[in-house]
Amino acid sequence: MTDETKRDGAFAASGGRPARVATTTAALDIAIKYGFLALLAGLIVFFSVMSTGFASAQSAVFILQSVSITGILALGVTATLVVGGFDLSIGAVATTAMMASAYVMVVLRGDAVSATLACLAIGVIVGLLNGFLIVYMRVPDLLATLGMMFLLVGLQRIPTEGRSIATGMTLPDGSVATGKFSPGFLALGRHRFDLVVPDLLPVSVVVLLTLAVLIWFFLEYTRFGRLMYAVGSNARAAQLAGTPVNAYRIGAYVISGVFASIGGVMLAARLGRGDIASGNNLLLDSVAAALIGYAVLGASKPNAFGTAIGSLFVGVLLQGLTMMNAPYYTQDFVKGAVLVIALVFTFALSKTGKR
Amino acid sequence: MGRGEDWVVENAAFRIEGLRKSFGPVQVLDGVDLTLRPGSVTVLMGANGAGKSTLVKIVSAVHPRDAGRITLAGQPYAPASPAEAIRAGVVTVHQNINDGVVAGLDVATNLTLDRLNGSGAGFFFNPRRVRRQARAVAERMGLRLDLKAEVSALTLANRQLVAIARAMAHEPKVLILDEPTSSLSSAEADRLFEVLDRLRANGVAILYISHRMSDIRRLADTIVALRDGRVSGVFEGPALDYEGAVDAMLGKKTSLDAVVVQDASDPVLRVDALRLAPGARPFSLTLADGEIVVVTGLVGVGKTALAETLFGARAPIGGTMTLDGAAYAPASTRRAIERGVFLIAKERTESGVVPDFNLYENISLPFLKRLSSFGVANRGRERAQARAQIDSLGIVCRTERDDLQTLSGGNQQKVVVGRWLSQSARVLILDEPFQGVDIAARRDIASKLRASARGRATLFFLTELDEVFEVADRILVMSEHTLVGEHRNSGVDSQRLLAEIAGRIGKAA
Structure with missing residues (x-):
């Protein structure tokens, strides 16, 4: 083959290609950007048609309620993902907060406010500790928060010698706990506001939506959120632009801890006892929701809106399958499949993922 | 030849x-x-x-x-x-010492590591034979080290010697x-x-x-x-x-016609008896309003150390600094920026750009506080500021909302320069700003900096002499963490300049 024909061949080959490449990349862009939202809408339509009663206000609220606690935790962990970290301790923070609130009310006979404050304090302290370990002790984020997770899982069992906390339980010193969950505290988990239909909107859903809007606004529109993203994307450049990088990283873990402890309060209020065995799935479910969020709107990065949609997606899918009589033991499989698909969307298909 | x-x-x-x-x-x-x-x-x-x-x-x-x-x-x-x-x-010892040794293994294993992959290597690992082979290698090299010591416990020099000895085992x-x-x-x-x-x-x-x-x-x-x-x-x-x-x-540029050398006026930054490294000779330095000063010298002579010290990213061993007549001792980069001392750091991808941000977010990064009200970033102002820099530096892009990664290297560098020109500086420091930048972008950046030099002192750190002569009013030569020479950029005695760079002159001064 001479140079001349080679060049001709190259021309012929490239002649037809650019247009087709352009249309396929444009189609791919749209698929990446709106694929997950379209899939969510498709699922809702599908379940509404296939299962009577899915398309109702009660069902929608039920879905939101079922994802409210994992959603709150997922929003918190999003903050740590934004600064390029990770928080594996959120599940344990939530259950520790739950046990602490039960302990304050049932054993120490405290009121709802002191129980809630104790929980929030736990969230702040654990967040500061995580941040300290990661920033100043230079423990890698996954390992530091894994260690913290173990520590908290163990810690929450010590005051009651490994038993769940409920009114009438026997304490280690032989006496009987006589305190009760205060009605105000229980209302956090059980009260429903009227919205068009009486007794529709549970408090937990209101808390979830409020926190979602707050963290979304914080991350997207305030300078603090912007700088958190800068720290996550290029910490050295952020530092040379005058950002106090360490403070932002620690702050992210505090946000994560506080959100997880709010999740724990909601869990305690729903259960009405300090149940040692509950909350096993919190960590995996909420991390999955945050990671699914990467794929929403083709963001390819942690974002609060995506996390909220990710939680909702899992909730819709599980509720729909349950109403179609899918057995409960398939739930984790379905969640795992959704997560894997979302991760492929994020890392293999999107442009930023490729780099 | x-x-x-x-x-x-x-x-x-x-x-x-x-x-x-x-x-x-x-x-x-x-x-x-x-x-x-x-x-x-x-x-x-x-x-x-x-x-x-x-x-x-x-x-x-x-x-x-x-x-x-x-x-x-x-x-x-x-x-x-x-x-x-x-x-x-043909054996190569690469720049990064730790590429040449396995830190977690002992010296003997390191010296014989390549034989484990050789065709003659058996299935079992015989520590005694390994040590015997290693001793032979070490003796040939005159290497006096404990062969059982773990490499991670050795000094850098000893690690380097192990890496070289390992290379020499191949004869x-x-x-x-x-x-x-x-x-x-x-x-x-x-x-x-x-x-x-x-x-x-x-x-x-x-x-x-x-x-x-x-x-x-x-x-x-x-x-x-x-x-x-x-x-x-x-x-x-x-x-x-x-x-x-x-x-x-x-390389050396022969014609210097492009530069009209400015004479220094009011001093902006004064540095007195600054010491950058233990054992380095202290030096002083004054930067004036409107002046462009270039510090040149070979790689590793302390240019970046000086840049980072002025910017509060590194503490000096000794010495004092004065900015606009007031004491200046920045404890952090943020304090330096607040006082109007900006650094365009070298190595754009590592220290400059935020890859996940778009163009205007990259430009506004250090000044978000000034561009926010009640903590909420004012995107309209951010974008207006970015558009001004796009126009004045000739950044090739579609809009200020383009992803940074869609830009060429030269244009990304212009974004980083535009970031620090978007607010007025008292001292603008540029550490190797032309690295990995094509010549057209380099000319754009240099002429923009010369045109906007009034109202601040500008300090470049450059290794390439072409670039030095292109931008400087005054040239300072650095060697062994101290300043060894000073030239006005007109009729420079290039023999003397090169001798200073090579470390021949100025040590005793």
């Missing part, structure tokens, strides 16, 4: 002819000829981006070559993999060392030089890559200067022309 070609061909251990390599559109090596003789040290000098590392990587078969002929003792040399290169007798004909002393103290370097002397006496052809003039004076039999992918000078003979080599390496 003057010797007969025939003699060279017959005795050349290793001969490279017409070597070419490009990465995409960038021609990194543009026809390099290089000859290494047995029992001789050839020093390769070149500024950043001259193509030294690419040359090393092609010879050690990490990268394939585009064109060119390489022969080893008259035979064609074309290894397909790094392992094949080593088997052919190479050609040894390539890429900046082996960059992390060694001078005493440690002396030990390395003794080993190299022994290897030279044994007839090994050595290619030694370094910026350090003291190393070069100690070792070089021949100096080859590389510049923009071509050999720009070969120096040999009993009395080597070091200044000439530096000149050939850095």
Whole structure:
């Protein structure tokens, strides 16, 4: 083959290609950007048609309620993902907060406010500790928060010698706990506001939506959120632009801890006892929701809106399958499949993922 | 260079002819000829981006070559993999010491590591045989180390010696060392030089890559200067022309007509008796309003240390600074920025751009506080500010909302420069701002900086002399963490300048 024909061949080959490449990349862009939202809408339509009663206000609220606690935790962990970290301790923070609130009310006979404050304090302290370990002790984020997770899982069992906390339980010193969950505290988990239909909107859903809007606004529109993203994307450049990088990283873990402890309060209020065995799935479910969020709107990065949609997606899918009589033991499989698909969307298909 | 070609061909251990390599559109090596003789040290000098590392990587078969002929003792040399290169007798010790040793293993295992992959290696690992082999290697090299010691416990110099000893276990004909002393103290370097002397006496052809003039004076039999992918000078003979080599390496622009030198007016920043490193001589420095000062010098002489000290990213050993008549001792980069001292750091991808941000978010990054009300970023103002910089620097993009990563390297650098020009500075520091930037973007940036120089002091740190003469009003020369010379950028005594850069003049002053 001479140079001349080679060049001709190259021309012929490239002649037809650019247009087709352009249309396929444009189609791919749209698929990446709106694929997950379209899939969510498709699922809702599908379940509404296939299962009577899915398309109702009660069902929608039920879905939101079922994802409210994992959603709150997922929003918190999003903050740590934004600064390029990770928080594996959120599940344990939530259950520790739950046990602490039960302990304050049932054993120490405290009121709802002191129980809630104790929980929030736990969230702040654990967040500061995580941040300290990661920033100043230079423990890698996954390992530091894994260690913290173990520590908290163990810690929450010590005051009651490994038993769940409920009114009438026997304490280690032989006496009987006589305190009760205060009605105000229980209302956090059980009260429903009227919205068009009486007794529709549970408090937990209101808390979830409020926190979602707050963290979304914080991350997207305030300078603090912007700088958190800068720290996550290029910490050295952020530092040379005058950002106090360490403070932002620690702050992210505090946000994560506080959100997880709010999740724990909601869990305690729903259960009405300090149940040692509950909350096993919190960590995996909420991390999955945050990671699914990467794929929403083709963001390819942690974002609060995506996390909220990710939680909702899992909730819709599980509720729909349950109403179609899918057995409960398939739930984790379905969640795992959704997560894997979302991760492929994020890392293999999107442009930023490729780099 | 003057010797007969025939003699060279017959005795050349290793001969490279017409070597070419490009990465995409960038021609990194543009026809390099290089000859290494047995029992001789050839020093390769070149500024950043001259193509030294690419040359090393092609010879050690990490990268394939585009064109060119390489022969080893008259035979064609074309290894397909790094392992094949080593088997052919060409051994490379790379710049990063820890690439050459496995820190978690002991010295003996490190010295014999390659044999574990060899064809003769059995299934079982015999520690006693390994130690016996290692002792033989160590003795040949004159290496006096505890063979059972873990490498992670050794000093950098000892690690470097282990890496070299490991390389020597292959009995190479050609040894390539890429900046082996960059992390060694001078005493440690002396030990390395003794080993190299022994290897030279044994007839090994050595290619030694370094910026350090003291190393070069100690070792070089021949100096080859590389510049923009071509050999720009070969120096040999009993009395080597070091200044000439530096000149050939850095390049020198003959016409200086573009620059109208400004005279200094009001002082903005004063630095008194500053010491950058233990044992370094203190120096003083004054930067004036409207003035562009360039600090030049070889790599590793403390230019970046000075830039970071002025910017509050590093604490000086001693000395005081005064900004606009008030004491200036920034505890953090944030404090420096608040006082109006901005740094455009070197290495854009590591220290400059935020890759996930779009263009306007990159520009507004340091000044978000000023662009926010009640903590909420004002995107309208951010975008207006970015558009102003896009226009004034000629950044090629569609809109200010483009992702940064869609921009070319030169345009990304313009974004970083635009970031720090978007608010007014008192002192603007630029550390190697033209690295990896094409010549057109470099001219745009330089002329913009000259045009906007009023109202601040501008301090560049540059290695390439072309660039120095292009932007400077005043040139300061740095060597061994102190300032050794000063020139006004008109009719510069280039002999003196080069001598200062090479560390020949100014130490005693």
